[in-house]
Amino acid sequence: MKNLILFLFAVFATSFCFSQEDIYVLIKETPDIKHIAYKSDTIQHDQYYIKLSPQKRKITLSIINGNLRKTSRGGVASRTTLNFIYQNINGNNNPTLIKKDSIKNEINYEEMILAKDYKNLIETLRSFKNVYLIDEASFFDGYYIAKKIEKPSFLPGL
Amino acid sequence: MDFTLVNSINNWAPGNLETATALANYLANCYSEDDEDFCAEVDFVEKVIKDSSFKDTNTECIHEKMKTNPNSIYSKMFAHFNGTTGKFLHLKVGNTPSGDWGITRGSDSNAQFYTITTDSDINTNGSNLMKYVTLCHEMIHAYMWSSLEDAGLLIFDQYGIPDPSFDCVDYDIPNLNDISLEDRFVAVICAMDNAQVESGLWSHELFNKNVFEIEDYRQALENFLINEYDWNSESQSFRTEAENVFGSNWKQEVARAISWRGLEETSGYLPYRNNYDGFQYLYIVNIITKIENGNKNCQ
Numbered sequence: 001m002k003n004l005i006l007f008l009f010a011v012f013a014t015s016f017c018f019s020q021e022d023i024y025v026l027i028k029e030t031p032d033i034k035h036i037a038y039k040s041d042t043i044q045h046d047q048y049y050i051k052l053s054p055q056k057r058k059i060t061l062s063i064i065n066g067n068l069r070k071t072s073r074g075g076v077a078s079r080t081t082l083n084f085i086y087q088n089i090n091g092n093n094n095p096t097l098i099k100k101d102s103i104k105n106e107i108n109y110e111e112m113i114l115a116k117d118y119k120n121l122i123e124t125l126r127s128f129k130n131v132y133l134i135d136e137a138s139f140f141d142g143y144y145i146a147k148k149i150e151k152p153s154f155l156p157g158l
Numbered sequence: 159m160d161f162t163l164v165n166s167i168n169n170w171a172p173g174n175l176e177t178a179t180a181l182a183n184y185l186a187n188c189y190s191e192d193d194e195d196f197c198a199e200v201d202f203v204e205k206v207i208k209d210s211s212f213k214d215t216n217t218e219c220i221h222e223k224m225k226t227n228p229n230s231i232y233s234k235m236f237a238h239f240n241g242t243t244g245k246f247l248h249l250k251v252g253n254t255p256s257g258d259w260g261i262t263r264g265s266d267s268n269a270q271f272y273t274i275t276t277d278s279d280i281n282t283n284g285s286n287l288m289k290y291v292t293l294c295h296e297m298i299h300a301y302m303w304s305s306l307e308d309a310g311l312l313i314f315d316q317y318g319i320p321d322p323s324f325d326c327v328d329y330d331i332p333n334l335n336d337i338s339l340e341d342r343f344v345a346v347i348c349a350m351d352n353a354q355v356e357s358g359l360w361s362h363e364l365f366n367k368n369v370f371e372i373e374d375y376r377q378a379l380e381n382f383l384i385n386e387y388d389w390n391s392e393s394q395s396f397r398t399e400a401e402n403v404f405g406s407n408w409k410q411e412v413a414r415a416i417s418w419r420g421l422e423e424t425s426g427y428l429p430y431r432n433n434y435d436g437f438q439y440l441y442i443v444n445i446i447t448k449i450e451n452g453n454k455n456c457q
């Protein structure tokens with residue numbers, strides 16, 4: 001009985017302690033995510049600029065000489081962009097395979113856009129020990145390719 | 159209207175009652191409460207409005223250092239806002255949109271008021287290099303917009319966000335060599351507009367357009383950092399790492415990488431960084447982390 005209690009405690013403690021171990025951010029190809037890749041013999045570097053507040057061009061309508069004229073332009077208001085970096089030097093951070101069904105904590109691009117407070121989004125992501133980025137296009141036979149990225153941050157605007 | 163204030167301000171811009179009145183109105187609108195913690199200091203010597211949030215901060219300390227050389231690009235741009243021609247600079251420290259190091263806003267007033275706000279976190283925890291690039295980058299915005307406003311090419315909305323005042327429809331791009339500087343701005347902005355350049359990027363794209371005779375704004379910022387920043391104030395490990403990566407030319411390469419801060423989404427950025435390889439490439443793409451760990455002590 002004592003062993004059973006210890007076992008249950010261990011399971012509980014493990015699941016509690018590691019509940020914030022890994023989170024997976026799922027992205028897919030969209031004009032609002034820019035992926036810049038660099039690869040050499042020893043370095044693989046992927047950078048993702050993920051725009052959270054896509055700014056739509058505003059259209060001004062006017063009539064010139066009886067013809068409808070549409071002018072579109074945007075201001076310079078700040079846009080919130082995430083800056084995710086994956087870095088693998090001499091194989092120190094190789095991509096891993098993760099079974100889709102085994103992912104416990106995940107968030108996708110559409111959900112990140114909807115976050116009420118982007119600072120809270122960053123803080124939440126940072127509260128996990130490991131943040132993995134998954135390109136949904138990598139899905140094959142029940143598995144994704146996951147890349148462990150560096151501490152999530154904004155691309156600070158100026 | 160506080161005529162005592164107007165008369166006092168009039169000493170700043172002698173004989174320019176319109177400017178003095180505009181400044182008095184601006185101050186009355188910004189600081190409506192009679193509270194010492196909610197006020198600004200108008201420096202009639204330096205001719206700048208310093209918010210109480212800016213006074214005696216690390217950011218003010220860096221600002222003063224950046225003005226040491228009167229011939230530097232920062233000093234020259236700062237002097238542009240001396241109030242005598244109806245251009246005013248308002249310096250603040252405060253909250254900015256998520257993660258931004260600094261922002262600049264104009265004003266829909268008849269006189270030109272430009273507010274530069276350095277983010278509170280950058281003020282408190284940011285390195286000196288972060289403050290250098292923030293202040294100089296924002297000063298360039300203010301200077302650029304002021305030049306465009308002077309030329310009648312820019313208007314500001316109620317939030318101080320600029321928008322070109324001209325219509326690009328049916329605009330044929332002329333030969334840039336045949337037209338004035340003002341018309342070049344029109345041509346460049348319309349070219350971006352026609353190309354459906356992403357909304358909001360035009361102002362940063364202009365950083366890479368020649369305006370200071372033969373150099374562009376970004377190049378001016380790079381040169382400013384090379385010549386005016388005290389690189390010896392950085393730690394030995396910072397300097398050694400940079401020298402190991404870039405060799406004897408490390409100051410220029412680090413200054414160049416820093417000068418691209420805030421311009422990462424412009425058309426010129428990727429061609430710049432793609433010129434590098436291996437650990438030089440890694441240093442450049444990780445420039446934010448590199449300077450975050452720089453010297454934070456301003457004396």
